[in-house]
Amino acid sequence: MSVEIQTPYSCDLGNGLSISLKECHLSQNWHSVFTGVKDFIGCTFCLDGSLTTQIQHEPPTIHINKGTSGIWYAPDTLIHVSMKPGHIRWLDIEISFQHFVQLIKDNQHEFCPEFLASLKKNPAKPFHRTGTMDAQTLQSVEQIITCPFHGPLKRIHQKSNCLSLLLKEIRHHALLSSPEQCQGCANCPKMEQAKALLLRDLGKAPTISGLASELGMSESSLKRAFRKSFGMSIYAYFQSHRLRQAKKLLSQGEMNVTEVAFSVGFSNHSHFSRAFKRQFGIPPKNMLSHSENTFS
Incomplete structure (x- = not known):
């Protein structure tokens, strides 16, 4: 079954940064395989529906549900995607590999080894981490979708929110563990x-x-x-x-x-x-x- 993925909104924000809102309506189960792009690091924010992904060389199946976000880089790697019937909607933020490497060059020592290994563009070392969006992330995504501005001001607004979301996903999923992280917290x-x-x-x-x-x-x-x-x-x-x-x-x-x-x-x-x-x-x-x- 072929699926038409619609893009109600997309924008090139400059400096290798782009954003797109995507959605599709499925009447039956759907499965596809595609190759991960080596020229972009991406963040995905699931707003409606759910899907599962299986990345080559990574045995666990990743479940992405409404309210889930994550960061990924899977260069030249086969990615299996499955979706169930219903309405699925998500926001993608992508930054070019070249701009991203330049962005983090002075802070590479703070990143986890798994993420740094993926940046060597080794297909056997993909990186994909997800988690539940907190209220601040949801609010930033909402502000992007309902942006009230036009022209240059809209571009500044969208770019600011996208960079904020990108940095937050990096902090949550790609940095070395820090005492401030909540993972494993007894509370x-x-x-x-x-x-x-x-x-x-x-x-x-x-x-x-x-x-x-x-x-x-x-x-x-x-x-x-x-x-x-x-x-x-x-x-x-x-x-x-x-x-x-x-x-x-x-x-x-x-x-x-x-x-x-x-x-x-x-x-x-x-x-x-x-x-x-x-x-x-x-x-x-x-x-x-x-x-x-x-x-x-």
């Missing part, structure tokens, strides 16, 4: 529990003291561990999540702005509008007439 299971408790009722944010009590932690330990796990404060995470939920409801067009604001816990319409525009760059009323995929 990770508790932080997942904290997130679930925080988001169980968007109409009423729990108090930090209440969360700490339910988790059996001190307030200061909870705040430190939460920021370490999710990259922002408890309140900022709660606020970002309910605004993303509001954006989803507005894009469906079944509720007006006031109804959506109340449904996600905002009692003040003006406060909601200011917070929404601050996070997404556009007023909430704009979402009623434009789908999430619309680009100016």
Whole structure:
């Protein structure tokens, strides 16, 4: 079965950096094999749907679901990709090999050996690491998709966000381990529990003291561990999540702005509008007439 992959938006941002939003609609299972490009290092952010990849010389199958991001470089390497029926949408950021090597030349000692080995363009040493996007990453991706600017200002906005996302993926997946990384942190299971408790009722944010009590932690330990796990404060995470939920409801067009604001816990319409525009760059009323995929 042939699949038409649509590209609603793409842009060459200069200095070897490019961005593209891609999507496809599948009515049945699909599988394909292609060869990894040696001239680009890429980052992928899965926004809807799921897929699996199997890279030659790397036995584990990689599952990429909604909310997953990662960095990859697989020069001249066979890559098997499988997709299930449904709507699949993802954002790709690519930087040319030449520009990337120039970018990191003074910091190569900070990169993990596996990534440096792949940069020697050895097909037997591909690199592909993925993880769950945190709230800040999701917010940056949203800002790219809903960019309110035009012309040169839009280019600056997109390039700034793309470089920020690229550097974040590098920091999370390609650098040597550092004490600040959350992997293996004893509080990770508790932080997942904290997130679930925080988001169980968007109409009423729990108090930090209440969360700490339910988790059996001190307030200061909870705040430190939460920021370490999710990259922002408890309140900022709660606020970002309910605004993303509001954006989803507005894009469906079944509720007006006031109804959506109340449904996600905002009692003040003006406060909601200011917070929404601050996070997404556009007023909430704009979402009623434009789908999430619309680009100016």
